Amino acid sequence: MKKLLALSILAACSTSAFADVNYALSISQPEHHLGNVSVEFPKTAQAHIDVKLPAWRTGRYEILNLANGVRYFHAKDENGKALKWEKIDHSTWRVHLNQPTEVNLDYQVYANELGKRARHIDDSHAFIDASGFFMFSESFRQEPVTVNLDVPKKWRSVSGMDNLKGKNTFKAADYDVLVDSPIETGINQLHTFEVDGREYDLVVWGNGNYDIDLMLSDLKKLVATGNVIWDSYPYERYVFMVHATSGAGGATEHLNSTIIQRPRDRFAKREDYLGFISTAAHEFIHTWNVKAYRPKGLVPYDYTSMNYSKLLWIAEGSTSYFEDHLLVRSGIETTDEFFKVMTKTINRHLQTPGREVQSASETSFDKWINQGGDHARNYGTNIYSEGSLLSMALDIDLLEKSQGEISYRDVHKALYNAHKMPEGFTEQDVLTILNDLTGRDYSTWWKENVDAPANLNFDELLDKVGLKLERPEKAKALASMDALAKSSGELLTLSHVRRGGSAWKAGLTIADKIVAINKHQVGKDLKTSLEMFNAGDKVTIDYIRRDELATTSIVLSEDFDKPKKVVSNKDATLEQKALFKAWIGVEHPADVKKDEK
Incomplete structure (x- = not known):
């Protein structure tokens, strides 16, 4: 009996099922890009505990070596006594324990990598992605998490996480939620709005030539379009974080938020603004595609190694494909502007010799090691443009063969409903959904277009929806x-x-x-x-x-001197016009009066 009792106590101490992992970040020297982190792990009876900083961050399929910013690492027990530790690989610290105890860590982080969207501190703000700041242990990865910030008084802190005990304390269900819920803190603008009962924040750091009223107006239109593809929303609150800055650009999707970075003078011109709002649409779509459902190779995330999948062309490329559909349907983007985006994507594909060499599944699997530059263009492709064009080809095929009744949107609705996290989906799952929707076997199409370099006939594809790819008459x-x-x-x-x-x-x-x-x-x-x-x-x-x-x-x-352009076929048939509307959700341009355009 005593032995059983001892084992029960040991098991309870091994991983405390309801104790929080507490993180604290103190920023007292922001001008030097420094932050001091402390971590409190619950009591454990393990002989040692391995604590790690991720080697990459979600949304960017690239090893970033984030542990290189850690300095002054210390470990103590619950009584403040130093614990022996050793570093066993590039991002893992092993802390040795002599008896059951809580484990307390302290270390400093140098955060001056704004463009990687993982860690940045300066005298005006801090962008805090947990992957760049907060170590974790697999033993406590599923435990509740609290984060407390000690930042300059005039700073405001915003995150998709629940806010507790005041403006600088946040709570997450576990480390996976924390690492996918960045915090923006600093001197910023904060605007809140509500659409269909869901709450939204727009927080902007930095001055720029942006129009806040226009951004808010269009974001309200955008977030109302989720039901164009899916039949429910995976969140109750969502945060758009915007950095109007210099020396950094790009964006990253997160579980309940996104971070978008643009040069501060790249908002005012229509072309620049469309770049911003299309990025917002892309990240918004990711709230479903990648965050609510994603390929099996990414479930669960392994934060210290490469996570391989042959389906990143769906995760990223299909997201790129849908972004303009939502913008057109919401009235944010005109059909002519949509055609310009299509033109750019198609011409980039045609001018990339690598499309004849690397398939969509190969470029997905190799995303972690894909090179840039001349070699990549000659021998490779990318998951975004190739995935977008494959999505278009599959979408038009589904629409044509069903007289507009079935579309690629239905495939993603089915993925969301049948393969919500934490279950990842496979290639076979997609093929099964296609078969269930259409009664047809798409395995041959998959082999010819996904597993092999796709040979897309854009003239035939566009003709089905009443469009043409043609050279301007005055081209020389x-x-x-x-x-x-x-x-x-x-x-x-x-x-x-x-x-x-x-x-x-x-x-x-x-x-x-x-x-x-x-x-x-x-x-x-x-x-x-x-x-x-x-x-x-x-x-x-x-x-x-x-x-x-x-x-x-x-x-x-x-x-x-002028490339081919996607244009409306003025002589489109009624069938082509009907398919166009089923495809993009608005009337074919040939049926739109000039004063309505």
Whole structure:
């Protein structure tokens, strides 16, 4: 009996089922980008406890080595006595215990990486993503969490987490919620609004040429569109965090919020504003696609290793695809503006030789190691554009074969309803949903378009919804080297050489410095330098490689000064117009009067 009682006490001490893990962050030297963190773990009888800082953060599939900002690490027991510890890998500290005790940690974090959206502190604010600040232990990962901030008096703290005991204390159900609920604290603007009974915050750090009233008006329209795809919302409160800044740009989705970063002077022009609001739409969609349901390879998150999935093209690419649909349906974006986005995505795809090499499933799996630059463009693709175009192809196919009754939106509604977290979905789950919706087997389509490099016929796809991809009438033919170059002094340095193009065939490569064409010094840019030639002309290129002058001959190819554009087919049939409306949710442009556009 005594033995059983002892074992029961030991088990209770091993992981306290209802004790909070308490985090505190004190910011007393914000100008030096420093924060002091303390962590209190509940009582445990383990021989040691491993505490870790994530090696990456959710929403960015890249190892970031966030532990490199940690200094002055100390561990103590519940009586304040120092505990022995050792670092066993790049982001794990092992704390040794001689008897059951609480474990208290103290360490300093250097936070000056704004663009990674994981940790940043300065004299005006702090952006706190738990992955960049707060260590965790797998033993207590599912325990409740509290966070207390000690920040300058004039700072305001906002998060998607529940607020407790005043403005600077937050609570989360567990570490997974904490790590997916960033905090913005500092000198900021805060605007609140309500739509359909749900609460929203817009918090903006930094001055810029933004129009708050326009942002609020459009965000209200945007958040009302969730039922276009899904039949319920996965939150009761949502926070839009905006950084109007310099030297950083991008955005990240979170469980109950998003962080959007843009240059402070990139809001006022219509094109710039559309960039902002489309980003907001993208992150809003992620509240379902990725946060409420996501591929099995990402469930549960492993914060210290790469999380592989062949379905990131759905997680990210389909999100990119849907963002403009919601903007058009809500009246925020016009169909002409939507066509410009489509044009850009299609032309980027057609100008990327890597589309012939890497499939959507391959680029999804390799997202963690994908390179940038010339090699990636020649031999790879990306999950965003490829996933968006595959989503469009599948959507139009579903709509056409069902006379507008079934769409790709129905696939995502089914994923949400049948595969909510913590269950991840698989490739087979998607194929099963497609079969259930249509009665057709999509496995062959999947093999040809997802598991192999997709060969999309945009003329056929667009024609089905009453659109065309055509060259502007006034477009002029140009001679081309199938390469891009940047000015470097009086020379032009090649920055991209298209695989299989004329420069590639002539043996030119990136970093080659073009000196002269047919013995004439190059002009200010490559396009200008080739204006006197025609497609098919054979020219001599003098260039510098490894500080030595070399010469090659090249046969120039044909290009145009204006790319093909997605436009409305004025002669679209009634069937095409009906499919267009079922696809995007508004009337076909041919049926819209000029004064209504």
